Amino acid sequence: MMKSRIKIGMVCHGIRPMELISIDELEPNFTLKAGDVGLFMVTEIGKNKMIQTVSRSATLIPGDLIMGAFGNRYATNQFEGYIPDDLKGEFHMLGGAGVIGEVKSMHQRLDEIGPTKVELVGLYTDERGQISNTISQKEQKLIPFTGDLAKRTKVVLSLGSAMDSGKTTTAAFLINGLTKKGHTAAYIKLTGTAYPKDANLAFDLGACEAIDFSRYGYPSTYLVSEEKLLSLYETLLRDVLKKRPDYVIIEIADGILQRETKMLLKNPKFMSSIHQVVFSAGDSLSAVNGVQTLKSWGIQATALAGLFTASPLLVQEVRECLDENNDHSYLPILNLEQLSMGEFPDYLRTMQLLSA
CATH class of the missing domain: 3.40.50.300 (P-loop containing nucleotide triphosphate hydrolases)
Structure with missing residues (x-):
C-alpha cells in the first residue's frame, strides 16, 4: 500500500499519523469519537464523487484509499448521519472533505444515488500511541x-x-x-x-x-x-x-x-x-x-x-x-x-x- 496514493481529506489537514492499526487490535470496549482518524477504502461511488483535499478536489473511484475522520452531520438537503457504534461493516461519506459516518436519513432527491460507501481499513495512532483525533490535537x-x-x-x-x-x-x-x-x-x-x-x-x-x-x-x-x-x-x-x-x-x-x-x-x-x-x-x-x-x-x-x-x-x-x-x-x-x-x-x- 503506497502512502503517497492515499487521498487525504481536508478535515485531516495537519494530522501526522504514526501507525495504522486494525479493528482487531483495538480494546474490546473501544468507542469511536468525533474526529477519530481512519484509513478507508472506497467501495461504491454515490453522491460524493470527489474528496476535497487541502489543495484540490480529488476524483474518487472504487478501490481508492482515503484518510478521513469520523463525525456527525445534520443537512436537511443532504444527509443526516452519525458516528457508528460498530466498527465493522459499511460506512458512508457524510461530507466531501472526508467526514465519515453512517447515514440515518437523506433528502429524497438522493434516494437513487445514495452516499459514497467506504470500508474501514484501520485507525491511525498519534505519537502517544493514542487514536489520532483531529479535535483533540487542536482543541487545547x-x-x-x-x-x-x-x-x-x-x-x-x-x-x-x-x-x-x-x-x-x-x-x-x-x-x-x-x-x-x-x-x-x-x-x-x-x-x-x-x-x-x-x-x-x-x-x-x-x-x-x-x-x-x-x-x-x-x-x-x-x-x-x-x-x-x-x-x-x-x-x-x-x-x-x-x-x-x-x-x-x-x-x-x-x-x-x-x-x-x-x-x-x-x-x-x-x-x-x-x-x-x-x-x-x-x-x-x-x-x-x-x-x-x-x-x-x-x-x-x-x-x-x-x-x-x-x-x-x-x-x-x-x-x-x-x-x-x-x-x-x-x-x-x-x-x-x-x-x-x-x-x-x-x-x-x-x-x-x-x-x-
Whole structure:
C-alpha cells in the first residue's frame, strides 16, 4: 500500500499519523469519537464523487484509499448521519472533505444515488500511541468565551430559514459591498460540516480573512456542546481580529430551528456580542415567519435577503405582510445587487436614526 496514493481529506489537514492499526487490535470496549482518524477504502461511488483535499478536489473511484475522520452531520438537503457504534461493516461519506459516518436519513432527491460507501481499513495512532483525533490535537488551543473580543469590531450574523436559503451568498455579497464602501470585513463560518466552499466564496468576494470551525479540528459542529461552540466562536473571532476588520460576518449553518443555531440564538451572552442580524429566506412565507420567530426570541433582524429576493413578486408579498405590522415597516429587503453595492451600511445608519 503506497502512502503517497492515499487521498487525504481536508478535515485531516495537519494530522501526522504514526501507525495504522486494525479493528482487531483495538480494546474490546473501544468507542469511536468525533474526529477519530481512519484509513478507508472506497467501495461504491454515490453522491460524493470527489474528496476535497487541502489543495484540490480529488476524483474518487472504487478501490481508492482515503484518510478521513469520523463525525456527525445534520443537512436537511443532504444527509443526516452519525458516528457508528460498530466498527465493522459499511460506512458512508457524510461530507466531501472526508467526514465519515453512517447515514440515518437523506433528502429524497438522493434516494437513487445514495452516499459514497467506504470500508474501514484501520485507525491511525498519534505519537502517544493514542487514536489520532483531529479535535483533540487542536482543541487545547481554544480560549474560553467572554464576549469581550466582539467589542473590537462589529459582528453581523448571517442566518437563514433553512439550508440553501441563501445565507452564504448573502454573507459573501455583504462582504463585497462593505469592501466597496472602504470597510474591511472578515468571514467566519461558525457551524456546519467541514468544506471550504463557503469560506472560499467569502474570500474571493473580498474578505480580509475567511475561516471556519474546521481550523480547530471539527469535522462538523453537529451535537457539539454549547460551551465548546462559544469557545470556538471566541477563538475564531480572536484569529480574524488579527486583521483588524471593521466588520466580522458570522455565518451559522442550516435554519434557525436547527439545534446549534437555536442554541446560540437563545444564548443571551452570545447575542449580546452581536451588532446586527441579516436573515435570508427561500420564499415569502419563511421570510415573514422567520422575522416573527426571531422577534419572539428577542432578536430584531436588521435586513432581509436570500433566494426570495430574486423574485419581485415574492419581495412584494413580504413587504405587504411586513407593512401590516408597524414594527417591521422599516425592515429593508436587499437583493444581491444591493448587498454588493454596499447599501447595508447605509441601512445601518438609517436604523440607528430610527432608534435614536
